[in-house]
Amino acid sequence: MGRLGCKCGRVLSTVDSPNDVGLMAFEGAKIKELMVASPDMLLTDVMLDHDIQGKSYWYCNDCGRVYAFRDDHQMYNRVYMRCDCDAKSDDVDDILRLRELYFYTDRQVEEPTESDFGYTLKAFLDSPPHPYRFFSTPDGSKVYAFDTTSNSITHYYALESEHDDEVSAEA
Numbered sequence: 001m002g003r004l005g006c007k008c009g010r011v012l013s014t015v016d017s018p019n020d021v022g023l024m025a026f027e028g029a030k031i032k033e034l035m036v037a038s039p040d041m042l043l044t045d046v047m048l049d050h051d052i053q054g055k056s057y058w059y060c061n062d063c064g065r066v067y068a069f070r071d072d073h074q075m076y077n078r079v080y081m082r083c084d085c086d087a088k089s090d091d092v093d094d095i096l097r098l099r100e101l102y103f104y105t106d107r108q109v110e111e112p113t114e115s116d117f118g119y120t121l122k123a124f125l126d127s128p129p130h131p132y133r134f135f136s137t138p139d140g141s142k143v144y145a146f147d148t149t150s151n152s153i154t155h156y157y158a159l160e161s162e163h164d165d166e167v168s169a170e171a
């Protein structure tokens with residue numbers, strides 16, 4: 001899997017590195033644990049050892065869609081569509097109790113380490129490449145983007161379609 005035609009028409013590719021398509025995903029709980037136990041851990045080690053296992057995510061810069069893949073599957077199994085947010089401010093407390101995720105593009109995590117191999121997790125989070133943290137509903141049908149500069153939910157990703165290629169593989 002190196003290329004994919006997005007539903008908007010753009011061809012997505014992760015062949016070149018760094019790229020703006022592949023997303024690195026981390027559990028918020030894991031990042032917080034690392035920030036307490038070993039904030040000076042190298043960002044490269046965090047990327048290698050502590051990203052979410054078994055899944056990969058691709059992002060389309062043109063339309064904002066996110067494709068979720070499971071390892072060992074040819075096709076993505078979930079597509080998320082970016083939506084403008086109408087969540088009222090009183091929803092925020094509930095949203096912030098959901099499962100927290102950190103997503104950064106391949107380029108956003110690769111570039112700081114290319115110029116400084118000693119770049120630490122703490123240095124990265126002190127000046128992150130974007131201000132968003134993400135919060136997923138338990139069924140994964142909606143992933144909210146929380147802007148840490150305005151302390152508000154600015155948009156979300158809604159599950160657009162779901163696919164299971166195991167069914168067709170058995171047929």
Ligand SMILES: [Zn+2]
Nearest residue numbers: 006008060063
């Ligand atoms: Zn697209």
